[in-house]
Amino acid sequence: MQISVAKYVPRDTIIHNMDARLKILFNILFAVLFFVTTHLLTVFILLGFSLVFFYITTKRWAHIFLLMKLPIIIFIVMVILYGFIIDKSNIDAILGVSQGANVAKPVKLVGLNEEETKNFLSWYLVKPTHLFNNINFSIGTLGIMRAGVLAIRIYGMIISTTILTYSTKPFLLTRAIEDLIWPLKILFIPTHIIAMIISIAIRFIPTLLLEASRIMKAQSSRGVDFKNGKFTDKVKSMTTLVIPLFVLAFSRAEDLSNAMEVRGYDPYSKRTKYRKLSFNQLDYLFAFIFIALIVLTALMETNNIPIDQLPKFWLYTNQKI
Known part of the structure; x- marks a missing residue:
């Protein structure tokens, strides 16, 4: 069965049986959270929840890739745009690092010591590769990272909106x-x-x-x-x-x-x-799950999590973007 954009698809799933008001509120919530969160891992957690709910709604992973066209176009456009904006001369100002005469304000990375912070920034501030000699254009990891995060946010918003239209009469x-x-x-x-x-x-x-x-x-x-x-x-x-x-x-x-x-x-x-x-027991269960997701997002955004007991992967990805 071919699924059209913004068209209801009749199926018997837990997402279809949810209260329509709850689904609209969740759609608005996900759209806000995707653009409010500033930590990379938080964005991926929200995207993971969206993909799971999308698969429950459609029962097909292939449709997930069909919705990637617009985010990919946005990613390419933003990489090109950042190539004209970000270069070696202003990359410190963009990241919030002020270099003065023997004075440096270090970037605060949650849970990382000075050596680990240096390693993280050495990857993050790779020398941009200049493609043109006469035009101030360069591609670096910072531009690619920010363009990718923007594309992921828009992709997550598209996924959550599609879930609403697919599963609601x-x-x-x-x-x-x-x-x-x-x-x-x-x-x-x-x-x-x-x-x-x-x-x-x-x-x-x-x-x-x-x-x-x-x-x-x-x-x-x-x-x-x-x-x-x-x-x-x-x-x-x-x-x-x-x-x-x-x-x-x-x-x-x-x-x-x-x-x-x-x-x-x-x-x-x-x-x-x-x-x-009217709400049923399933609706209350999903409401509890989304409230827990909001609390988790708030804790990660305010850095109020036991970071000392977390693996390095979490620490390296739990940085502001």
Whole structure:
């Protein structure tokens, strides 16, 4: 079975049976933790949890690699960008090392003595390799490390968001969003309308991707080349895709609006709930696991762990990035 982006995949897994509100909160939590954490090992722990939950949801490891396209592109772009920013003259300032006249402010590495810190920095500050003579461009381990960490963070966020869309039915997603934003009713904001808009937008993503694929195949059969040629030729070719896609999107939106109006949908009318969302024992178990994960992340970020009893691998990877 082929899995599409942002499309619900019916399966009988513990992730599918979780409360939709809990999954939305976990998705937001993971997105925040991925970009708040500053330790390398913490990022890998969060990524490990995300990959395990993703496999439980899809039962296929192959789909994990299919989502790596965007992070790899971001990694390459950031390595090139860091090549113009980081060089030998400013690498100390970037890392927070101030070198003055016989005065040096050492970098504080948790759990490492002076010799181990020197060994760590000697690997971290490898001399950049200059590729061009006339352009100030260099590639060093610092740029590669930071670009890789950024790609991992974005990849983890994509994984957590994909888990939400794969395992949650659209109507449950709408109900969950409406329940989570109910405090806005105090400000007389129509939360059910906002929830419906978000649900329709999420539902339209796989539809538009499918229509874009069909339009590309149709235009390719008419002789339009989307892959070869100069940059200007590719831009002109993309107009044959973008314009029909916009027209089709507005047409689909109008059809949906007419269908909802024919069925008597009134966004401002009061409505009752056919299904009530409630937590079960599994939801409480997952809530406890994620609370424990938050506590572990906080302890690692504040360096309040018994580091003297940990292996060297932990110490070398538990450094700020």
